[in-house]
Amino acid sequence: MTGVSPEWPAFAREIDATLAVQSQYVLYGNLRDHFLVRPGGGSPALRSLRDLLWQVLEPSGYQTLLCYDPVDGLMVHPQEPDALDAATRLLGGKPGNQPPSLARLRADLTAFGRPQEAGETPVRGAFVIDYASRLVVSPEQLDPAERDFFLFCLKSSRTALPLFQPGTVRPGPLYNPVVWLVDGERDLPSWLTAGNELIRAISVPSPDFGDRQATARLLAGSFPGGRPDPEVCDAFAEQAEGLALRQMVDVTRLARDRGLGFTQLPDAVRTYKLGVLDNPWRRGFLRERIREGETSVPGRIVGQDAAVTKTLDILKRAALGLSGAQAAQSSSRPRGVLFFAGPTGVGKTELAKTVAALVFGDESAYLRFDMSEFSAEHAGDRLIGAPPGYVGHEAGGELTNAVRQQPFRVVLFDEIEKAHPRILDKFLQVLEDGRLTDGRGTTTHFSECVLIFTSNLGMVGSEVRPGMPYELIERTIKAAIGDHFTRVLGRPELLNRLGDNIVVFDFVGAEAAGRIFELQLANILRAVSDQHGLEVLVKEPARSTLREWCTADLEKGGRGIGAALESLLVNPLARALFERPPGRHGPVTVTGMRRDGPTVTLELA
Numbered sequence: 001m002t003g004v005s006p007e008w009p010a011f012a013r014e015i016d017a018t019l020a021v022q023s024q025y026v027l028y029g030n031l032r033d034h035f036l037v038r039p040g041g042g043s044p045a046l047r048s049l050r051d052l053l054w055q056v057l058e059p060s061g062y063q064t065l066l067c068y069d070p071v072d073g074l075m076v077h078p079q080e081p082d083a084l085d086a087a088t089r090l091l092g093g094k095p096g097n098q099p100p101s102l103a104r105l106r107a108d109l110t111a112f113g114r115p116q117e118a119g120e121t122p123v124r125g126a127f128v129i130d131y132a133s134r135l136v137v138s139p140e141q142l143d144p145a146e147r148d149f150f151l152f153c154l155k156s157s158r159t160a161l162p163l164f165q166p167g168t169v170r171p172g173p174l175y176n177p178v179v180w181l182v183d184g185e186r187d188l189p190s191w192l193t194a195g196n197e198l199i200r201a202i203s204v205p206s207p208d209f210g211d212r213q214a215t216a217r218l219l220a221g222s223f224p225g226g227r228p229d230p231e232v233c234d235a236f237a238e239q240a241e242g243l244a245l246r247q248m249v250d251v252t253r254l255a256r257d258r259g260l261g262f263t264q265l266p267d268a269v270r271t272y273k274l275g276v277l278d279n280p281w282r283r284g285f286l287r288e289r290i291r292e293g294e295t296s297v298p299g300r301i302v303g304q305d306a307a308v309t310k311t312l313d314i315l316k317r318a319a320l321g322l323s324g325a326q327a328a329q330s331s332s333r334p335r336g337v338l339f340f341a342g343p344t345g346v347g348k349t350e351l352a353k354t355v356a357a358l359v360f361g362d363e364s365a366y367l368r369f370d371m372s373e374f375s376a377e378h379a380g381d382r383l384i385g386a387p388p389g390y391v392g393h394e395a396g397g398e399l400t401n402a403v404r405q406q407p408f409r410v411v412l413f414d415e416i417e418k419a420h421p422r423i424l425d426k427f428l429q430v431l432e433d434g435r436l437t438d439g440r441g442t443t444t445h446f447s448e449c450v451l452i453f454t455s456n457l458g459m460v461g462s463e464v465r466p467g468m469p470y471e472l473i474e475r476t477i478k479a480a481i482g483d484h485f486t487r488v489l490g491r492p493e494l495l496n497r498l499g500d501n502i503v504v505f506d507f508v509g510a511e512a513a514g515r516i517f518e519l520q521l522a523n524i525l526r527a528v529s530d531q532h533g534l535e536v537l538v539k540e541p542a543r544s545t546l547r548e549w550c551t552a553d554l555e556k557g558g559r560g561i562g563a564a565l566e567s568l569l570v571n572p573l574a575r576a577l578f579e580r581p582p583g584r585h586g587p588v589t590v591t592g593m594r595r596d597g598p599t600v601t602l603e604l605a
Contacts (some may be wrong), residue, residue: 007038011202012056015177015577016545019060019170022200023160024153024178026193028185029204036211036218044214046245049204050077051320052399053128053179061168062124064090066112069130073100074108090123102135102149109178113156122165125176132180133187143191150189153178207245214239214411215245219252223262232263242435242443243333249271271443274407278358281335281359281408281448286319293358300354301556303512306470307505311351314338314501315359318450332434333455336450339416339498341437341457342505343464344550349414350453351376356410365409367402371419380423385439400436400444401500408448421489427453431497453498457481466507466554474504508558513551515560520565521546528573535587538575542590542603549595568593572600 012035015025023590027049034046037055041219045580054065054077063086065077074095076087088094091111098104112127129135136146162173171312182188182224185201193199207215216233240248255261255268270279279284290312297308320335338355340348349368384397405411413419413427430436458464458480464473481502485495508516525536538546550564576588591602 005257007044008056009035009037009052012052012202014202015053015199016056016060018200019174019177020162020172021175021176022198023175024157024180024199026180026182026188026199026201027204028182028187030206030244031181031183031204032246033204033207034215034246034249035085036207036214036245042216046215046218049181050128053126054078054139057124057126059489060124060170060174061165062126064123064125065128066090066095066108066125067130068100068105068108070134071131072101073098073104086123086125089121090125102145105129105135106149106152109153109156112176112178113160115161116163122163124163124168124174126163126179127176128179128181130181133183136318139187139189140429150192153190157196160198182525194485199245204241209237209241211245212240212243213249215248216240219248220262222252222256232265236262236265236269239266239332242433242445243269243273244270270448274448275404276407279408279448281319281321287316289358289361290315290319293354296356297351297358303508303546304347304351304505304514306474307342307347307351307503311338311355312504314503315355315450319359332445332447333432334430334434334446334449334451337498337501338450338452339481339502340452340454340505341481341502342473343459343507343555343557344456345559346505346508347558349412349507350558352452352454354413355452359410359450360408365406366412367399367409368412368414371413371415371417371423374419374423377420377422379420379428381439383423383426384436396440396442397438400438400442402441403446403449404442404444407445410450410452411446412452412454414454415456417455417457419486421491424489424494426489427451428491428494431494435605455481457484466509468507468508470504473524478502478505506553508561510551510554513554513558513561514547515592516561517547517550517565519556520562524565524570532577534577537587537589538569539589539591542593545593568600569602572602576602 009287034048035052036043036044037047037052050065050067054062055361057065064083066074066087067077068074070280076084076095091108092114093111095108096104109127112125116122136142158180160175162175164172165174166172180188185203193201208244213234216236217230220233236248240251243251251265251268251272254272255265257272260266260268267279268274293312293315294309297312298305301308314336321335338352340351342348353363353366357363359365369383374382382397383399385400399411403411416424416427428437430446430451435443435445437443458477462476464476464482482495486492486592521538528534528536546547546565546569550561553560556563572593573590580588589605590602591605594601594603
């Protein structure tokens with residue numbers, strides 16, 4: 001029979017159920033959190049791990065909990081006369097106050113595990129070793145004293161005997177267990193736990209949505225009114241995805257400190273996660289700016305009306321907080337996700353910059369990673385930082401550092417198909433959970449970012465050609481992307497996370513090419529005017545000739561037009577300006593152009 005309610009956390013129920021067969025436990029994971037309990041099926045409450053362990057053990061006749069850590073040494077829990085008396089009888093004397101050390105810990109464990117003498121009143125207790133991950137520098141490279149200590153613990157786990165205690169709810173036999181609290185399962189020597197059926201490793205998980213939901217309703221009582229709408233509590237629980245219950249308590253404290261009500265907890269969660277108060281997504285003028293973008297963006301991204309329209313639709317969805325609204329819990333995912341695919345040089349990167357300027361009012365909010373630089377598996381360390389013990393570990397990752405510094409930004413991953421498949425797994429975590437943990441153990445949240453991936457998939461070895469109907473181009477490229485992620489990479493789940501956010505760009509047509517030519521020509525002439533105070537005019541028929549030359553081959557899109565302008569106009573213009581006498585003023589007029597092989601000569605007036 002057990003005294004533990006089925007409403008206790010699962011790991012606590014596992015400890016209670018196995019006290020008759022385990023002499024030691026290794027608890028790892030979410031140890032520093034609060035834990036939600038409903039004693040006797042009553043009102044829920046939050047308890048620390050130490051309090052929870054005691055409330056698990058006490059109903060089974062345990063009388064004291066001895067707690068050791070490398071800072072404070074040995075303490076008794078709870079600090080009550082009965083527990084202190086039980087600890088004295090269990091140890092064969094009062095707990096000492098010597099400085100903590102492995103030698104002192106071994107002495108305490110020796111006293112704790114001593115056989116009880118005939119006629120001695122049996123005492124049930126447990127011995128908790130906190131911060132056990134910090135007892136040694138390396139669990140696999142022990143010095144002689146450390147090795148001897150853990151060898152003693154190994155032998156103790158096998159020689160310990162369960163204890164009978166008549167007159168209790170569970171008269172026995174139950175062990176007086178040693179409980180190790182560690183950060184990770186491998187923080188103790190492997191030979192201590194491997195193959196040792198008397199030591200049980202138990203993971204303490206992070207809270208699930210149900211835990212966060214119950215905690216939100218519990219914390220509602222600390223705000224005026226006391227019983228907010230359950231929908232508000234559920235929204236708080238969704239916003240708190242990735243947070244511990246202890247952090248939810250901190251969020252409510254922050255909210256009260258900022259004078260926020262319970263309904264404003266999403267703002268408090270964002271402030272807690274990101275460390276910023278201002279939220280660009282909630283600025284009143286954002287809707288108007290996106291609406292104006294329906295007119296201004298097509299003038300900047302020429303000939304891509306379908307791609308621009310779909311991109312703006314996704315931005316509208318992001319601005320309203322409706323990205324992933326079809327999912328039960330989606331609040332921590334990125335604000336927007338876009339996958340730009342299609343021919344090279346058609347405006348994919350330019351549209352990413354435009355999105356940054358449109359939403360955040362600043363192109364510097366745009367961060368680009370060339371994924372061709374991440375073709376090796378170890379290159380992923382650049383994104384999130386090297387693991388502990390490796391060179392550069394302290395520096396963190398380029399991606400995680402940048403997003404923590406500025407959580408509201410557009411992140412562009414250019415030519416994503418060139419990244420190593422293992423690196424793509426990191427994107428899967430970002431798309432699903434909206435967060436990444438770097439090599440230093442620091443969590444970075446992407447919930448306010450727009451993530452943009454670009455790709456040329458479907459352009460090589462396919463039937464896609466200029467002049468094809470856009471619908472056919474879109475269908476063919478999407479099929480190629482699906483085949484790449486599913487069959488080539490074996491990552492269909494990543495494709496599923498992208499959903500219908502794949503935006504396919506069209507080839508640059510003749511009409512769009514003419515407009516791109518005029519825009520880029522105007523940029524060149526403006527640059528000459530700004531830097532040299534010189535007006536350059538390109539008159540007919542030179543203008544028509546230049547346009548014809550620059551738009552003859554549209555395979556490389558707008559980038560190809562720009563390269564042609566540089567070769568056919570900028571180079572000969574620079575040569576002509578070098579030959580121009582210093583101090584000569586007045587406009588320079590290009591009236592004609594001559595082409596002699598690769599060399600172009602301008603006729604100037």
